[in-house]
Amino acid sequence: MRVTRTTLVAWCVCVVAVVVACLVATSEARTPSYYSVLGVTAKASKREIKRAYRKLSRELHPDKNPDDPDANSKFMEAARAYEVLTDEKLRQIYDRGGVKAVEKHEKQAASGHGGGFNPFDMFGFNRGGGGGNQERRGPSIEIEFEVALDALYEGTALEAQFAKQVICPECDGTGAEDPDDVQTCPVCGGRGVKITRHQMAPGFVQQMQTTCDKCGGKGKIVKSVCRACRGRKVVPGSSVIDIVLESGTPDGHRVEFPMEADQAPDMVPGDLIFVIKTAPHPTFTRDANQVDLHTSATISLLDALVGFSTPLVHLDGHTVDLENVGITRPGQVIKIAGEGMPHFETPDIRGDLYVTVHIRMPARLSSGQKDQLRKILAE
Template sequence: MSQYFLSLCILVLCITYCAAADYYKVLGVHREASDADIRKAYKKLSKKYHPDKNSEEGAKEKFVEIAHAYEILSDSTRRQIYDRHGEEGLKAHEGGQQHANPFDMFANFFGGHHHADQVRKGPTSLTEFEVSLADMYTGASIDFVIKKKILCDHCRGSGAASDSDIHTCSSCGGSGIKVVRQQIWPGMFAQSQTSCSECGGRGRIIARKCPHCGGAKILDHTQHYTLEVERGMPEGHEVVFEGEGDENPDWEPGDVILRVRSKREQGGWRRKESSLYWKQVIGIDEALLGFERNLTHLDGHIVTLKRQGVTQPGFVQIIKGEGMPVWQESKFGDLFVEYTVVLPTEISPELRHKLTDAFHRHGRGKDEL
């Protein structure tokens, strides 16, 4: 009697323990996670803990647990029940229905490839991405969107209405290949292999197509991303968003690469590596007598341009430390200010008189020396 009681206790404990495993925690996502986040988490974790790859103790249990969590959370109806009524609610809903085989699930998810190492990689996309020079000077976070293909949320890329609608092709026995044996001479046969026409070489036949994607397996999706522009990032620097390319059941998504450049702004700042160039226009009076001017830098701070005496047209003043930040370092390049002198289009008779006087007197003085 007491023994029976004890085993009952253990059973109860076990049930409580099993129920306590939070599916969200298993996948490492928050409760508001999107379908894409959940899929991504499953993709990452299931590969990490797949017993083919991970021989650590408990990896298989973890793999099964991950598969189960994904099975529930990737299905909007079951997820809703789980959110509202927990594990118990799910049990009541499903009435003891068996869980999907975690290995089949994995195989379906990765398009029939059991070994993650053998999965082909999809195309990588490279996009030229222009940002303002000011963003490169200060650093910035820039949001952008990418239109891409994702695996259908409903069928997880199988194209079938449910897992039970995927049948092994009876024509080729699931191999996707048919061996044709031809007698070319009495007693002599030639064998050739062809792709199975019944299943298109896939080895599987789908009885009922997924209603969500119509069997296409993939859907159009607009995904939001943030590009972190680092201070002083080199022109043409490539920022890689790993595995964010088009999804497809036949491959592992490729990368999205952004090649970042600063926009060429007319008449404004120019950059070459960590040097900045600025063209400053001054009047003839400033060119002759000297001046002090305020230049507003890319981040809004003021640089004082100061010259005493004569400034020749085309003169370049070097201002140390006012160039671009040096990427991943805490120093700055230099600023090169080139001066252009503008002459007035006409001068008044009065000014003409004064200038003649000034230049002539000055000239005579020179002659006398």
Template structure:
């Protein structure tokens, strides 16, 4: 019994452990420069001063921002990264090398190293020197079809990416060309300014095609047309950084459910008898669990039953859900026999007078 409890505890710890590479959206073997650039982009995206919305959305962004900073603190350290790769987050704790982990001053310090005096005691973006912009290749946008069930429970889609990669080639080339402003004095009080191009000789390169497998994480509650970004997986650029690869989620229509924000809508057809006396039935949800639906009394076509908490999970809050709205449609018989008509008339005799 004790061994079973220990195994369950270990499994729970593994499930709850954070994947620092996934947080920074980089592969496990990523170079330090790739980790650094990915951190820079994510830190700006989730910085509390950059996120607009409700207090809950801002709180979620602040937590994400702290996780991003903690992940970078670990992966940017050769010692911490080595321990993490071998023993995971628990190993960092045992070696006392986990770092800040909770944001606060640690997150501010790491962020300020990238963006100069951007904090000034708070989270503002004023001050500091503007970072030099590095040329980037073109971003690539790819539509990725997913099912409504994928967006409900989450999934991982494996995609093969065929891309051009720069490889060493024979010879040299002129690169890093830039225009330099030159000032020449022509005489007393007379100056001439002109631009002069400077070039450097660099090793030559050639493009080759390379196929790489990417795992696109579709998280519960993601929305249609939401983008999943793979930094520097876009088109390469000589003497610059590669662009990004953006997967745009496209939801395939579902035969039974329709999404409306965080809510779900479903059409339920019942018989005329059920419409007159009430009904009780079950509807199979996207993940296979059964949802009980019932209504008493006479139900008119178009009646809506609302089931709280049976809608889509909220993105980054998968423990919370929208609602499920079920619209009732009544299936009328195509025809009645004379005997059935007489029985109906007898059954509802005097009902018109009561109404």
């Protein structure tokens, strides 16, 4: 059998095509399916997909994972899965032919005028660059949070439960009993405003823009209201926040939790901010400089006259020697270096402890005691 050059070339082309097809198939097999990316089954409803994406996108949002270099790619991968699986036609194409089939369809359908799904629009959030919607962000919430002085001295981890409004889990924030019950307003065409024109005179027309009275400026009309939220789109909820405070955390320190404030549809939640305040302590007070401590101690008149040394229990239970070898005056302040609060973020450095000494006077003296004191003090 004679093999011509043309036959050889054709044979090589076939082999290359088979290899490429195998590589593509292997690549797609290794790529997680869009369903597994969102954590849903292939039979998931549109509502289940939307609910899964909303939860996942908040967890993966780059603003909540600034230390994860892969955060943006994970977020975009989830967004792409959501884009395809919530589009009825694209989902059918994906189920039949996978990612390549969807990409091929999109290339064929491309008309050259942009558009498409923006994953940050789930929050009404534009991450920068030219054009696009402006950021729509909910208000941040500041909460004054009292913490015991001894906890701030040692450092602590606290758990705070915060009541807030959350997206209604039943309607996913649509306010409707069923997703199909949300319709574009037929009066304003979804714009939320109406344009009316009045001819004031020949050749002069006045144009006015007013809020659409049919939809109340929302651009959407809900046919049947969600029974869980009664159309409000949000319901009361709560979240448990873990607050970790280093030793020496100062008064006024702000602990911020991005996107943990009240939720609202089509809006990025604001930040939840705890402002630390030192709670009053029965024996110790914190100086305005944040690093020195003040307390007091009471000694006897004898100790005040002849000198003394006494243990003082500190905030964390360890004892400090309070002493004075000379005469101690009422109200005298004794400084103990290095026994104050740890410096914030440099806990090896500490402030000073200032102890105000009070003198406990005897309730009464006998005649003999008085005579002895007169002799001693007269010398």
